[in-house]
Amino acid sequence: MVLAVSPAARRAGVLPGMRRGGALMMAPEATLQERAPAREEEALHAVAMAMLQFTPQVAEGEEATLLMDVGASLRLFGGILRLCARVRASLRALGFTGVLGVAPTARSAWLLARGGAGRTLTIARMERRLQGLPVGLLPPARPYLAWLEGIGCLSVGDVTRLPRPGLQRRCGAALLEMLDAALGQAPEMFRWIEAPLNFQAKLELFDRVDNTDLLMAGAGRLLQQLTGWLNVRQLAVERIVLRLEHERGRVARPPTAVEILLAEAVWNDDHLVRLLKERLAKLVLEAPVIGLCLEAPEVKPMAPLSDSLFPEPGGTNEDRQRLFELLVARLGADNVLQAAPKADYRPEHANSWVPVQEKLRPADVVAQLPPGGMPRPAWLLPKPIPLLVRNHRPFYCSPLRMVSAAERIEAGWWGETQTRDYFIAQGEDNAHYWVYRERLPGGSEDMEARWYLHGLFG
Incomplete structure (x- = not known):
């Protein structure tokens, strides 16, 4: 018996309640689909999981x-x-x-x-x-x-x-x-x-798919279920894994895992859809995909909304983290970096660049300045520039005048030992520079000190 008809079949005269023979008589080219109770139950369960985001x-x-x-x-x-x-x-x-x-x-x-x-x-x-x-x-x-x-x-x-x-x-x-x-x-x-304690949703595709753009429709369906599960469980996800299942049998291949690591936990699907779309756009499939499986292995309790009276200027911290995650998905983790301080007093070694998704320890974020240290310039040159010395004064576009006391830095005991005296110098155009004088070996006075420019103040 016919239970549902498409608009084209209805125009041909096929109506719900007809028997198979009557439907084929009215529309011989019609395609009849047998009911699949198991798949209908899976579809209803998927919709129910997605509706949990509303109540x-x-x-x-x-x-x-x-x-x-x-x-x-x-x-x-x-x-x-x-x-x-x-x-x-x-x-x-x-x-x-x-x-x-x-x-x-x-x-x-x-x-x-x-x-x-x-x-x-x-x-x-x-x-x-x-x-x-x-x-x-x-x-x-x-x-x-x-x-x-x-x-x-x-x-x-x-x-x-x-x-x-x-x-x-x-x-x-x-x-x-x-x-x-x-x-x-x-x-x-x-x-x-009742939502399960752990989230795992699967989707069997109707055909073999070898185009990643076509996978986003199925992935979006799984993300809708994830959103409902997160909301009803009052959780936020920090990492999701989308597994692309390939052929089984003699030509079986292990699933291809697409992992999304988040700097800030989220519980809405908008940001996850953008990240997953960027990752799938760069993925090269080695075999056709016949199914999808989405997992959320890392979750944490959902953070409450901010109770501050005024919003943060330039967007919240969550907005900035989402921008970084989108850039990582589009450009790659090696091309989006953040500064990570290192325990080294040498200015050119006191900082390193690590992926923005790498979490820094709170102790690493605190600047390690010596007690009473001078201000550091906003622009540190990648390599110190030797300066000319005229009338026993360093020269850079004009004679430089020291406007601060010396700050002595001695570091690098196990290699590249440096002994320097840093000064803030001022030129005749009132520009300020960060310069240093190399200490002469053995305190020798018969050699003229060498001066270098290492940074520029804004």
């Missing part, structure tokens, strides 16, 4: 539906209209379409969604909407449709006006219980879906 109270309903209690989420998402738009966008990212129904009770929302009757937020409007729905939408009433149509009951409103004792004797208590729950006259009990 932790999600339950499975009859006939491939989901029930969501969003009463506590309306203010967070800016009202029911914006929340519905977010839900539809999440469904599109998962590759599905859905019909939404909104009502004060879960059973009414289920009936409105099944009947395409839209949204209602008040009890009075909900009752009016329910009155005009077909009675066939009520699952307990379907075995008795012939009898109900024979007595003229074609809508839900007609059924509610029948005598309750006689209706219960004829159709059973299940029909009355559903009507009472829909009208808010009886409590509704649900078993809410």
Whole structure:
């Protein structure tokens, strides 16, 4: 029996409820797909995991539906209209379409969604909407449709006006219980879906894929599930691993792992989508991909929002970290570096460049300056420049005048020993320079000291 048809098949005359032979008679070129209950269950579970990002109270309903209690989420998402738009966008990212129904009770929302009757937020409007729905939408009433149509009951409103004792004797208590729950006259009990302790989501592709651009659709579907899991567990992810599964059997290959390491933990999928898109764009597939598997091996509790009155200028620290992560994904970790101080008093050895994703110890970040040390220049030359000496004074564009006391630096005991006296010098144009004088070996006075320019002050 035909359960669902495409727009083209409907135009050809194929309607739900037809048998296989009748459908092929109306559209001989039509392609019939057999139902796969296991895959339908996987798809419903994937949607349920993604919907957890909007509310932790999600339950499975009859006939491939989901029930969501969003009463506590309306203010967070800016009202029911914006929340519905977010839900539809999440469904599109998962590759599905859905019909939404909104009502004060879960059973009414289920009936409105099944009947395409839209949204209602008040009890009075909900009752009016329910009155005009077909009675066939009520699952307990379907075995008795012939009898109900024979007595003229074609809508839900007609059924509610029948005598309750006689209706219960004829159709059973299940029909009355559903009507009472829909009208808010009886409590509704649900078993809410519980998110697993660890996240792992898999997706089997419909065909062999050898283009990384085509993998983003499936990866985005898995990231939607990750977002729901993180929100309901109140966690933020620090590292994700996307495994690309290849052929099995005699030509089996190990999965290709795409790892994303985050400097700042996140719980939304927007930033993860950008990073994963950059990584997949640079990936060269050695074999076609037949499946995807997403894991979140490193998570931590979700950090609360900042309670500061004024936002940080230039964006928050999380915004800067996301920019760095995007640059790393696009340019490579070896091309995005940060300064890492080293325990060495020699200026040219006191700093090194490490990948920006490498976490520094707090002790490494503190500048190691000697007590009472002079200010350091903002621009340190990569290699000291020898200076001319005129009238026993260093010369750089003009004679230099020392405006500070000497700061002696002696370091490099095990190699490249340096003994220098650093000064802040001022030229005739009032520019300031960082210069040093090499100490003469053995305190010799018959040799003229050599001067070098090592840095420039702003």
